[in-house]
Structures are given as structure tokens and as C-alpha cells.
Amino acid sequence: MNAGLITGELTVGGLARSFALRLPRDASGGIPLVLVLHGNHPDATGLMMREWTTFDEQADAFGFAVAYPDGIGGCWADGRGVTMADEAGVDDVAFLRALIDTCAGRHGTHRDRAVVAGVSNGAFMTHRMAIEASEQVAVLAAVAGGLPASLREMPLAHAVSAMLIHGSADPVSPIEGGYSRHRGPNGELRGRTLSLDETAGFWRAVDRCPPGPGDTRSTEFSSRITAAAGVGGTRVVTWTVFGGGHTWPGAKPLPGAAETGPQEFDAAEEICRFAEPLLASAESRRL
Numbered sequence: 001m002n003a004g005l006i007t008g009e010l011t012v013g014g015l016a017r018s019f020a021l022r023l024p025r026d027a028s029g030g031i032p033l034v035l036v037l038h039g040n041h042p043d044a045t046g047l048m049m050r051e052w053t054t055f056d057e058q059a060d061a062f063g064f065a066v067a068y069p070d071g072i073g074g075c076w077a078d079g080r081g082v083t084m085a086d087e088a089g090v091d092d093v094a095f096l097r098a099l100i101d102t103c104a105g106r107h108g109t110h111r112d113r114a115v116v117a118g119v120s121n122g123a124f125m126t127h128r129m130a131i132e133a134s135e136q137v138a139v140l141a142a143v144a145g146g147l148p149a150s151l152r153e154m155p156l157a158h159a160v161s162a163m164l165i166h167g168s169a170d171p172v173s174p175i176e177g178g179y180s181r182h183r184g185p186n187g188e189l190r191g192r193t194l195s196l197d198e199t200a201g202f203w204r205a206v207d208r209c210p211p212g213p214g215d216t217r218s219t220e221f222s223s224r225i226t227a228a229a230g231v232g233g234t235r236v237v238t239w240t241v242f243g244g245g246h247t248w249p250g251a252k253p254l255p256g257a258a259e260t261g262p263q264e265f266d267a268a269e270e271i272c273r274f275a276e277p278l279l280a281s282a283e284s285r286r287l
Helices: 046-052 055-062 092-107 121-132 196-207 267-278
Strands: 005-012 015-022 033-037 065-069 114-119 137-143 161-167 215-218 222-227 236-241
Touching (some): 005 092, 015 046, 015 055, 033 046, 033 055, 033 092, 033 121, 046 055, 046 065, 055 065, 055 267, 065 092, 092 121, 114 121, 114 267, 137 267, 161 196, 161 267, 196 222
Parallel strands (some): 114 137, 137 161
Antiparallel strands (some): 005 015, 015 065, 215 222
């Protein structure tokens, strides 16, 4: 079913960039916008994330517009320096900035309070986008992807709420952080990412949350820690999925996917629920 689905193309940095946009059934002015970023695979597209997750359903339930952009060559230039897009100098921050502006101009979505969600390479890209475009991004949601170490010293102008979801048994992007599997031309390690705890600490510090990790709630399947009262009401949630692998919790079955993911919760639904009260203006989030 493609009700409400719009496909489009932008030219950014001399490259034709494609995307799909799902508007909520009851679309009106001031619509929240979620960008959903796929992982790194030669055949990856935004529409694969549409098929794999329930963001279309959440669009109607929460009244959000959902954009599914396509990376160049099935990947994003996330700042680690290891993807094809990074090595080619693709400016994905500029593309996603332009996409936010285009959706605002054409469909009445917010320009300064987007939600950026992604998995794996797409998760790394959410961190980069939130750091480099903090005046446009109010909330980031990273599934199976910690903060690229190369970005940790970059200054931010605005606080950004963060939901960080990671499986404790992720073999591809370990919860403890580490280096990319893609080594340099001489076999050197590169593309280091921070652990889940270090990533949460980074965002708590950026948002100026009170000292300490915050409130903890656990089940037999997961543990969720919430740090609140950041600048502009920002929050940081650290969600550990016990035994979870490199996947999207609550994902639908997808041909070629190794696993459908833990079903205790639906990450798309939880991201939208987390983001809904945190869509603060850039001015209110200014650091």
C-alpha cells in the first residue's frame, strides 16, 4: 500500500539524491518529520527500512511525516572514514539538511525539530547529523551504532535528545565500541566508535543533564536508563537489549535479514513515543 507515499529527488553537491516521504493521513501544518536511515549494504535503500520497520504505521498513529532517504551506493558518509560514501567525499549532512528544508517548504513539516533515526551505518550517521545540524535536529535515535570517535570533539550549538538502543550480543557493532571491520589499505584499524555507555555520556554532557545516569527500569529482556532535565527539556535514553544482535527490535521479517530482532518492543513505536514530547524549537535548545 503506497497511500500517502511521495517519491522525490534533490540535487545536492552535484549528485542526484532520492527519497520517499510518507505523510500521515491527517496531514496539516507543523507536522513532525522523522528521517529513517538504512544500514550499509550495496542494495540498501530507504524503502527497505519502510518494509522492515513500522514507521508507516507510526506516521498515522503519531501524526508524523516519515522520510526514507537513499544513501549513495547503499551507505552513508557517517564520519568514520570507512564507507564508500565517506571515501568519495559525499556530503550526506548537506543532503539531509536539504531534505528537511524541502519537506518543510512543500509539506509544512518543522524545519528546526526533526527526528533522525537509523540502524548500523545509519545509526552512526544519526550522530553526525545531530552534531553538525543540531539546529535542525531535536531528537536522534541510534539503533546498533555508537558515536564515531572522530566526532566527539566537534562543538554543538543546540542540545539534542537521544535514544540509544543496542544489543548486548551485537557481533557487528559491539556494545563495547571498537573499530570497523573495514581496515585501511595496509590493514590498519580505523573507524573507531564509542561504547554505548560512552555515547550516552557524550550526549548527557552535551545536553547538560544532571550528574549520574538517571532513572533505571529493567525487565528480563532489557534495561532502560533515562537521564532527563537537559537544556530545553532534552533527555537521553540508553536502552540495552539483553542478548540482542545487530538488528532492529520489533522488525518485520525481511528477505535476506539474518534475524527479525527482539519482539519485546517495537523500536519505531518507542522512538516516536520518546520523540513526541521532545520536539522543541532550536531556540529553546540553544546551548
